[in-house]
Amino acid sequence: xxxxxxxxxxxxAARILLLDPAARVLLFxxxxxxxxxxxxxxxxxxxxxxxxxxxxxRELMEETGIDCDPGPAIAxxxxxxxxxxxxxVVADERYFWVNTQACSxxxxxxxxxxxxxxxxxxxxxxxxxxxxxEPIYPENLADLLRKGMTP
Numbered sequence: 001x002x003x004x005x006x007x008x009x010x011x012x013a014a015r016i017l018l019l020d021p022a023a024r025v026l027l028f029x030x031x032x033x034x035x036x037x038x039x040x041x042x043x044x045x046x047x048x049x050x051x052x053x054x055x056x057x058r059e060l061m062e063e064t065g066i067d068c069d070p071g072p073a074i075a076x077x078x079x080x081x082x083x084x085x086x087x088x089v090v091a092d093e094r095y096f097w098v099n100t101q102a103c104s105x106x107x108x109x110x111x112x113x114x115x116x117x118x119x120x121x122x123x124x125x126x127x128x129x130x131x132x133x134e135p136i137y138p139e140n141l142a143d144l145l146r147k148g149m150t151p
Contacts, residue, residue, distance in 0.1 A: 010089070012045065012046040013091060013094075017144060017148065019097070026041070027039040027136065028040060030117045030118055038137060063110065063114070064105040065109065066100055071097065078093070084117055095138075
């Protein structure tokens with residue numbers, strides 16, 4: 001097996017479905033140099049030895065300033081993609097549902113990479129997601145939200 005045949009690394013990540021009191025979900029707009037802009041939920045890669053729940057709590061704090069227990073994962077997703085650093089990976093993502101009373105967030109905990117590519121964020125109403133003019137990830141976000149909002 002050559003380096004070119006090496007299978008992609010499994011990238012374990014925690015993603016947060018953060019909803020405000022109006023049931024809007026927070027998304028960040030990513031503007032990398034090598035692809036069109038896209039929107040995604042808060043979250044990121046698990047540190048070595050970190051479980052998904054701990055990563056969700058850490059990422060939530062780093063990216064929004066909100067410190068709370070994310071509870072159990074409500075969904076899992078796997079996909080293959082290229083990171084902003086140019087590495088091909090297979091994502092193993094767990095999604096956590098978090099309700100917040102906050103309507104503003106604190107982004108001072110963003111890393112240098114995040115500050116370079118995550119310059120905008122906004123709260124999206126469910127009705128806005130399906131027909132948004134730029135890609136939103138995960139692709140099934142509206143379905144996840146509908147499922148989570150159903151009593």
